[in-house]
Structure formats: C-alpha cells, structure tokens
Amino acid sequence: MITTEFRHFTTRPTFLSQPHRGRVIIAKVVVAALVGLIYGVAATVVALAIAIPWLNAKGITLNWAGNDLGLVILAAIAVVTIYAIVGLGIGCLIRNQIAAVIASLVYLLVIESIIGGLGTLWAWLGDIYKYLPGAASSAVTQVDVRKTTLLAPWAGGLVLLGWGILFALLGWVEARSRDIP
Amino acid sequence: MTEAAAPNRIEARGLTKHFGSVHAVSDLSFSVEPGSVTGFLGPNGAGKTTTLRMILGLAKPDSGEATIGGRHYADLADPTRMVGAVLESNSFHPGRTALNHLRIYCAAAGLPDSRAKEVLAEVGLADSAGRRAGGFSLGMRQRLALATALLGNPSVLVLDEPTNGLDPEGVAWLRGFLRNIADQRQCAVLVSSHLLAEVEQTVDRIVILARGRLIRQGTLDELRSGAAGSVSVRGPDLVGLRSAITVIGPHVTVSAANGESLNVTGATAEQVGRAAWSRQLELHQLVTENVSLEEVFLELTADKAIRGSEVAGL
Numbered sequence: 001m002i003t004t005e006f007r008h009f010t011t012r013p014t015f016l017s018q019p020h021r022g023r024v025i026i027a028k029v030v031v032a033a034l035v036g037l038i039y040g041v042a043a044t045v046v047a048l049a050i051a052i053p054w055l056n057a058k059g060i061t062l063n064w065a066g067n068d069l070g071l072v073i074l075a076a077i078a079v080v081t082i083y084a085i086v087g088l089g090i091g092c093l094i095r096n097q098i099a100a101v102i103a104s105l106v107y108l109l110v111i112e113s114i115i116g117g118l119g120t121l122w123a124w125l126g127d128i129y130k131y132l133p134g135a136a137s138s139a140v141t142q143v144d145v146r147k148t149t150l151l152a153p154w155a156g157g158l159v160l161l162g163w164g165i166l167f168a169l170l171g172w173v174e175a176r177s178r179d180i181p
Numbered sequence: 182m183t184e185a186a187a188p189n190r191i192e193a194r195g196l197t198k199h200f201g202s203v204h205a206v207s208d209l210s211f212s213v214e215p216g217s218v219t220g221f222l223g224p225n226g227a228g229k230t231t232t233l234r235m236i237l238g239l240a241k242p243d244s245g246e247a248t249i250g251g252r253h254y255a256d257l258a259d260p261t262r263m264v265g266a267v268l269e270s271n272s273f274h275p276g277r278t279a280l281n282h283l284r285i286y287c288a289a290a291g292l293p294d295s296r297a298k299e300v301l302a303e304v305g306l307a308d309s310a311g312r313r314a315g316g317f318s319l320g321m322r323q324r325l326a327l328a329t330a331l332l333g334n335p336s337v338l339v340l341d342e343p344t345n346g347l348d349p350e351g352v353a354w355l356r357g358f359l360r361n362i363a364d365q366r367q368c369a370v371l372v373s374s375h376l377l378a379e380v381e382q383t384v385d386r387i388v389i390l391a392r393g394r395l396i397r398q399g400t401l402d403e404l405r406s407g408a409a410g411s412v413s414v415r416g417p418d419l420v421g422l423r424s425a426i427t428v429i430g431p432h433v434t435v436s437a438a439n440g441e442s443l444n445v446t447g448a449t450a451e452q453v454g455r456a457a458w459s460r461q462l463e464l465h466q467l468v469t470e471n472v473s474l475e476e477v478f479l480e481l482t483a484d485k486a487i488r489g490s491e492v493a494g495l
Contacts, residue, residue, distance in 0.1 A: 009272040012239065013329055016266055017289040019238045019255040179240040 001032055001088055002171075003097035011180050021175045025092065029085055029168045036084025040077035048073075075140040075153065082164040086133065089167025092174045095181075108134050119149075136160040188250035189215050189263070189336040189369045191236060195245030198231055205231045206393045208245070213371045213386075215336070218363045220380040221373040223390035224482050229373040230269060232390070233341050236371075237266050249337055261290035264337040265330030269345070271322055272329070275315025279306060279325050282314055283332065290333055300328040305354070319346025327355075338362065340372045344379050356383045377478040391482040404477060412450045415442040415466035416457070422464075425456045442466065 005011045018024050055062065062069060087104065094100040112134040119126030129135050130151050139156025151159060191213035198206045206228040213219040223229050234240040236247040238254030249257065249264060257263050273282045283297035301307050304324040309317070314325055323346055330338060338359070344352050360383055362368045374380045380387075387404055389396040397404060416422055422443060423435050432447040445453055450469045457464050 004274070008274045009268075009270060010274060012266075012268055012272045013286050014289070015239060016237060016264070017261045017286055019257070019260055177241075179234070 001028055001035075002091040002175075003095060003100050006091075006095040006181065007097050009181065015180050021180075022172050025088075025168075025172045025175045028088055029171075032084040032088040033081050036081035037077065039084070040080030043080065044073055044077055071153075072142060075142075075157065078157065079137045079140055079160060082160050083137075085164040086167040089169075089171035092171030131159050133160060133163045136163065187215050189367075190251075191247070191249055191337060191339075191369055191371055192251075193232065193236065193245070193247045196232060196235055196242050196247055197244045198228075198235060198240065198242050204393050206235070206242075209390070209393070209395050210245075211388045211395060211398050213337075213369045215369045216363055216367040217385040218359050218370040218372060218380075218383050219386045219388060220377075220384035221371055221388050221390065222377055222380070222478060222482075223373075223375065223396075225375050227375075227390045227482070228393040229375075229390055230341055231393075233266075233268065233339055233371070233373060236339060237264070237268075259290075259333070261286070261292070261333035261335070263333070263335055264339065265333065265335035266339045267323070267326040267330050267341060267343050269341045271314075272326060273314045273322075275313065277314055278311050279314050279317075279328075280310040282325065283328060286329055286332055292332055296332055300331045303331060304328045320348055320351050323347055323351070336366065336368050338368055338370045338372075340370070342373055342375070344374065344376075352379065359383055377475050381474055389478065389481055396481045401474065405474060411470045412445040412448060412453050413442055413466065413468045413470055414445060414453050414457070414464065416462060416464045418462055419443060421460060421462050422457060425460045425462060426453055429453070429456055444470075 002011075005014060014024060015021055052062065064070070087100075090104055091097075091100050094103055112129075112132055115125060115129050115132065116135060119129035126149055130139070130149065135150055136156040136159040139150040140153050140160060142153055150156060193212070194210050196206050196209040197204075209228070209232060211219075221229055221232070231240060232247075235242045236249070236254065246253065254260065254264070277285075279301060280297055283300065284294050286292075287294055287296050298307070298310065301310050304327050306321065306324050306328060309321065314322070317325060323343060327340075327343065330340070340359075343355060347355060359370050359372065363370050363385075372380060372384070377387075381401070384401065386398065386400050388398040389404075414422060414426070419437070419441075426435050426443070426445055426448065427433060429448045429452050434446050436444045448456075450467050454464070454467055457467075
C-alpha cells in the first residue's frame with residue numbers, strides 16, 4: 001500500500017499533490033483498516049464455508065449457542081484489520097517491498113516462535129512474549145499453538161490495538177521526517 | 182496586493198544538504214523569475230536533482246530554504262495548481278494506463294477527470310491514453326511525466342533532465358512548449374540539464390552548479406561576456422608586441438600560438454590594438470576569438486585538479 005508507491009516512485013506525485021505527508025499516511029491507515037476488515041471478513045467466510053461441511057462430515061457440529069464462537073470470529077477479523085495497519089507502518093519504515101514482507105514473516109514465524117519457545121523455559125522472557133504482536137493475536141483469537149501463557153483475550157486485543165497505533169504513528173513520523181526518493 | 186509580488190517566483194537561499202560525508206549541495210542561492218526559462222546546469226552528480234527535490238519539499242535541506250512565491254512547498258494552498266514537476270525516472274505504476282494514472286492525480290488535486298485527456302492531448306499522447314504506461318518508450322514516459330506536471334495548469338514548472346530519451350523531434354517540441362508556457366502564461370520554468378547545448382536555445386537565464394556549489398548565474402549574454410575569450414594578434418615584431426601587451430594589466434597573459442601570432446587573454450581587441458598603436462607597432466591581424474558557451478560551461482564546471490593530474494600523467 002506504500003511500498004508499491006516507493007517502488008514505482010509514485011510517492012513523488014502523491015506527496016507533490018499533498019505535501020502534508022502526515023495526511024497521506026492517515027488516509028492510508030484508514031484505507032488499510034478498511035481493506036483489512038474486508039479481507040478479514042472474506043477470509044472468515046471462506047474458512048467457515050469450508051470448515052462447516054467438513055466438520056459436519058466428521059460428525060462434529062459447531063456450537064453456536066452462547067457467544068464464544070461469534071466472539072472468536074469477530075476477534076479474528078479485528079486481528080486482520082489491525083495487522084493491515086501494522087503492515088502499513090512497517091512499509092513506511094522499510095520502504096523496500098520485498099524486504100518489508102520478508103522481515104514481517106521472519107519476525108512472526110521465526111523470531112517470535114523462538115522467543116515463545118524460550119519463554120516456556122524462562123519466565124521473564126515469557127512475560128515479555130505475552131505482549132508481542134503474535135502472542136497478543138493468539139490471545140485474542142484464543143488459538144494457542146505454542147502452549148504458552150497468554151494474556152486474557154480482551155487484554156490481548158488491547159495490546160494488539162496498541163501495536164497497531166504504534167506502527168501507524170511510526171509510519172507517520174517516518175513519512176514526515178525522511179526524504180522521499 | 183501581495184499577488185503583485187510574483188506569486189510564482191522560485192527562490193533558493195543558502196540551500197545546503199549533505200548525505201553522510203558527501204556535500205551534495207552547499208550554500209546555494211538563486212532565483213527563477215516568472216515569464217522566464219532558467220537552465221539549471223551542471224555535470225552529473227553536481228547536486229541538481231537534490232536541489233530540485235528540496236525546492237519541491239521532497240527532501241529537507243540541512244540549512245537554508247527554498248520558496249515558491251515566498252512560501253515553502255508544503256505551505257502552498259494548492260500545490261498542483263501552482264507547481265508542476267517532472268523528476269528523473271518514472272513515477273507511475275507500469276500496469277496502469279496513461280489515462281488512469283492521470284485520473285488518480287486529478288482526483289488527488291480535486292480536478293475534473295476531463296483534465297487527464299486534455300493534458301494527454303497537450304503532450305501529444307492522446308492516441309496512447311488507453312495503453313499501459315509500462316509499455317511506453319522512454320520518450321513517451323517523459324511526455325506522460327510532463328502531462329502529470331501540467332494537470333493543474335501550474336504557473337511554475339520544475340523539470341529534471343526532461344530531454345532524456347526524447348527524440349530530436351521531441352526535443353524541438355519541448356523547446357517550443359517551454360518557451361510558449363513562459364512567454365504566454367508567464368510561467369517560471371526551471372529546467373535542469375547536464376548538456377548546455379540542449380537548453381541553450383530555450384533558456385533566458387542560466388544557473389551553473391558544480392560539486393554542489395553555485396558557479397555562476399545570469400543571462401546567457403552575461404555568461405558569454407564573463408568568459409575568458411582570447412584575442413589573436415599578428416604582426417612582424419612579435420617581441421615588441423608582447424612587451425606592449427603585457428603592460429595593459431596584470432591579468433593579461435600572452436602566449437605564442439605559432440611563429441607568426443600571439444594569443445592574448447584578459448584583454449579586449451581594442452586594448453590590444455591601442456597598446457600596439459601606442460608603440461607604433463605594425464599589425465597584420467587582430468581577431469577576437471569567440472568562445473562557445475559550451476566551452477565556457479566546461480571551463481566553469483571542470484574539476485581543475487583532475488584535469489591537472491591528467492595532464493601531468495601524460
């Protein structure tokens with residue numbers, strides 16, 4: 001959403017037509033959130049469309065009674081929305097598209113996994129791990145693949161929201177202060 | 182009546198910018214007047230693009246400032262309608278058609294979509310409106326970039342090496358276009374180039390930059406007259422002539438071009454003639470050797486140290 005602009009130098013006409021770069025970033029944050037929301041809804045619909053018949057065939061029926069399932073679905077959509085904003089912020093910090101994507105994936109899949117794994121050995125690291133973006137999103141969606149101690153879902157949601165705001169702010173500051181190539 | 186005070190005058194005051202230890206631009210001051218085309222000249226790496234980016238608010242100067250009509254670019258009320266810019270290399274998504282590319286910036290500037298077609302016609306790309314910009318030739322890309330700059334019908338144009346990739350016909354067209362926009366619409370046009378010959382026929386004024394520093398600014402005539410032209414003088418008594426000429430002043434240098442004539446720099450033909458006359462010396466020839474502007478440009482921007490070592494190496 002921003003790295004493609006840097007890649008094709010369309011940042012120039014963009015920031016020439018709106019030299020208040022902060023406004024451009026705010027607009028992009030809003031659009032990123034909307035795109036993330038739509039993407040999250042679409043992904044959830046597809047996942048349910050596949051999962052429900054599959055689970056039914058295995059003789060498992062989903063329990064829609066109570067709010068648990070609905071909350072998890074909403075949480076997943078919210079996580080995707082916030083991730084879109086985080087991604088935009090990363091793009092402002094790492095302007096090279098491929099580098100930005102690789103850095104994000106390496107962080108989420110490798111670095112946070114290592115920290116999470118070590119966190120089960122050392123309590124102090126586990127305490128830090130709880131507040132990292134990946135762990136926070138696991139807490140919100142209540143999917144704990146690493147058998148670690150996570151925050152309560154609502155707390156994880158707040159922490160994740162914090163990460164979203166932090167990256168949006170970092171992107172805003174970067175776009176305002178750094179030269180546009 | 183602040184409008185009368187040239188709302189579209191570009192002014193750079195003490196612009197300075199360095200990247201690490203490289204001083205890209207040092208204490209650069211110049212101005213571009215409405216209704217004129219100013220050539221921004223310098224060899225590659227002289228700091229031209231960096232300066233233009235500072236004028237356009239894309240790069241932040243370490244010190245000094247650049248203003249357009251007295252305001253920083255970011256403070257312009259409606260930048261697209263005020264300033265059009267063409268920077269080096271492409272600034273479009275290759276998958277987008279020329280028309281769609283322009284429509285995006287119409288929307289961003291609050292201009293009607295119809296402007297996109299108008300500017301495409303203006304730069305001679307009307308027939309390629311529906312083609313993807315990624316497939317454009319270098320010359321067409323330059324025209325598309327110019328079309329983007331013209332969207333808001335600006336009164337200031339900043340162009341970085343706009344003739345790159347243009348065929349001779351395109352260069353001639355651009356010349357006429359820039360002349361026209363300066364004369365008819367009273368635009369202030371700043372056009373950079375590393376080739377003087379390319380802009381010589383178009384520009385009114387020249388700003389010469391080398392290694393980030395201002396070397397000279399003024400009209401073409403001022404630049405020519407400030408150049409160290411030489412006078413060739415021929416006569417039977419070269420020894421007498423030489424001693425007569427050297428007393429004209431301390432800046433005068435005399436060298437023997439061959440056995441028959443002397444080459445004089447730092448003095449006019451009138452001064453040389455008068456010096457000969459005062460000593461009753463016979464002259465067979467007295468000629469002012471005009472230097473081309475290109476030579477002046479090379480002389481002003483050449484790195485003397487490098488040249489010297491090359492000569493020494495020979």
